[in-house]
Amino acid sequence: MLARALELTGISTTSISLVREHTEKVKPPRALYVPFPFGHALGRPDDPELQHRVLRAALGLLSEAAGPVLRDLPEDAEPGDQPPAPPQxxxxxxxxxxxxxxxxxxxxxxxxxxxxxxxxxxxxxxxxxxxxxxxxxxxxxxxxxxxxxxxxxxxxxxxxxxxxxxxxxxxxxxxxxxxxxxxxxxxxxxxxxxxxxxxxxxxxxxxxxxxxxxxxxxxxxxxxxxxxxxxx
Amino acid sequence: MPRLDRLPQISRNNLLTFPAQVNDTAPFVRPGKPLAGCRLAIVTTAGLHVRGDRPFTPGDQTYRVISSDTPTADIVQSHTSIGFDRVAIMRDINISFPIDRLRELVTRGELGGLASNCYSFMGAQREAARIESATGPEVGRRLAAEGVDVALITPT
Incomplete structure (x- = not known):
């Protein structure tokens, strides 16, 4: 929703999405779905190589000719043994x-x-x-x-x-x-x-x-x- | 995200009942130049702000400005929902605010430059009418005035 508001003012946006189900409904102009736990949007802390892969994939959506665009990060990299959400x-x-x-x-x-x-x-x-x-x-x-x-x-x-x-x-x-x-x-x-x-x-x-x-x-x-x- | 079936029930229910807006189309502005010539700002919904700035409250639809040259040691997070693991951002702020990674892309010539300011909103918003009608467009106008071509939107 924020992405749509910014795009309407003339800024090109690309978003990282952690909840594919919501992104499919809201339809931001460009979004990269990543399979990581909440709190891990860029993948894994202190892993610049993975973070760069995520960034390049998200920024790559800016060359798409039309949208909305929703792509999946082309890998299934759940970071290590971290659970999807912390225990309560x-x-x-x-x-x-x-x-x-x-x-x-x-x-x-x-x-x-x-x-x-x-x-x-x-x-x-x-x-x-x-x-x-x-x-x-x-x-x-x-x-x-x-x-x-x-x-x-x-x-x-x-x-x-x-x-x-x-x-x-x-x-x-x-x-x-x-x-x-x-x-x-x-x-x-x-x-x-x-x-x-x-x-x-x-x-x-x-x-x-x-x-x-x-x-x-x-x-x-x-x-x-x-x-x-x-x-x- | 983690598969829904792997989440604790409370998180799963929160997501399933989330009142996501449903749209058929999206506004779409192609950048007028290649990425290597674009100025980029991070706009995050991770509830980050400069230490000493006003913390966010739950459901807060205002925003905070984070100057791009703010030392990362001075950035804190008042989005502290217990639905996500804060240990990742304790270890490495780039997990939600990839400022160091973007600087590296600028150095390598893949990205034109960083904007003078980044912007931050609160996450986990179930009701975002003010962001949609007021604070979101306001940040968009500020970005445009600051010569920004591209915004990277990052969640918690």
């Missing part, structure tokens, strides 16, 4: 023993995350709240108070950001700290392995399940929407 928290049984002190656990994860930053030249998905990792103990205390049903807030929440959205950003930053920290420890870990570890074995995973429960019991659809995005 509801499908992962928490371990019997999970750390109680999430603030302490977060401080330990921060050390691993610092290693991640060294390895990744500073690239991190952390940063939706604007609160630096060095002050995540405060974020954890806020989230714990929220999960306990207290009327809590943080001075760092911008006035225009509703509380449930801010809770969601805190949860996403916390996940980024843990997931990237885990990648620093185990560089070959895939998304499924990390999800199983986070939801099954960490205190932070248990805390986010409780956050989800509090948001989900609200009658406010915005709170429910935030719950849906934190854990299912």
């Amino acid at each position: 928290a509801s499908g992962i049984k928490p371990a019997e023993q999970v750390p109680d002190d999430v603030a302490m656990e977060t401080t330990q994860m921060r050390r691993y995350h610092e290693r991640w930053l060294e390895k990744s030249s500073g690239r991190t998905l952390l940063g939706l709240t604007g609160i630096p990792a060095t002050r995540f103990r405060g974020v954890v205390r806020f989230l714990e108070g929220f999960a306990d049903g207290q009327d809590v807030d943080m001075a760092e929440r911008p006035p225009e950001v509703p509380l449930p959205n801010f809770v969601r950003y805190c949860a996403d930053d916390l996940k980024a700290l843990y997931f990237e920290g885990h990648l620093a420890m185990k560089p070959a870990a895939g998304g499924e392995e990390i999800a199983r570890w986070f939801w099954g074995e960490t205190g932070a995973g248990r805390l986010l399940r409780r956050i989800r429960d509090r948001l989900d019991t609200s009658d406010d659809p915005r709170w429910k929407a935030a719950a849906f995005g934190i854990a299912r």
Whole structure:
């Protein structure tokens, strides 16, 4: 739909499609269907050769004389052993023993995350709240108070950001700290392995399940929407 | 995408009930020159933006500008649906925003150049009337004003 809107203003577009069934209906001017999981539009991370093949195929559609054009990437390259979508928290049984002190656990994860930053030249998905990792103990205390049903807030929440959205950003930053920290420890870990570890074995995973429960019991659809995005 | 039958039920249901617009034809503008002479912008629906810029909210139909020379370390993602694996983009931003790969194509002479700005929208939109009527055309006009010939549209 976005492609059609841009094309109508005179820009030639070519799209990468992950859902062939939808693309067939919407009919963007040019689309390349790729058989990759969600989150893997260009194929595989750190695989420039495959990414170039995808790009050349998508850009090649620009020489077509008429459209709409929908082509399949001429190969069936499901990347490695990655599942089409990550497992949901509801499908992962928490371990019997999970750390109680999430603030302490977060401080330990921060050390691993610092290693991640060294390895990744500073690239991190952390940063939706604007609160630096060095002050995540405060974020954890806020989230714990929220999960306990207290009327809590943080001075760092911008006035225009509703509380449930801010809770969601805190949860996403916390996940980024843990997931990237885990990648620093185990560089070959895939998304499924990390999800199983986070939801099954960490205190932070248990805390986010409780956050989800509090948001989900609200009658406010915005709170429910935030719950849906934190854990299912 | 992964075959529908391999997806968790919740993701499969989301896709099967997705209110995709049905069209019979498509607008179609042929680029006036070969790719080696075209300026290209990435327009992504991966919910990316510069760190410190306003994060997207679910269903947000606004857009963010990402200057093409933004260091990739400064790009974050507020599209954080749990329906996709974020580990791929943690490892390599090119998985959704192939800026390094496109620069390589420019260096090799296969692509004319990169636009000064790329643009980003939120993904997983079930209702996109404002993108269709307002913010999408607005980005199109900005791209045209910035001398862009081609937009590459990338999902999450």
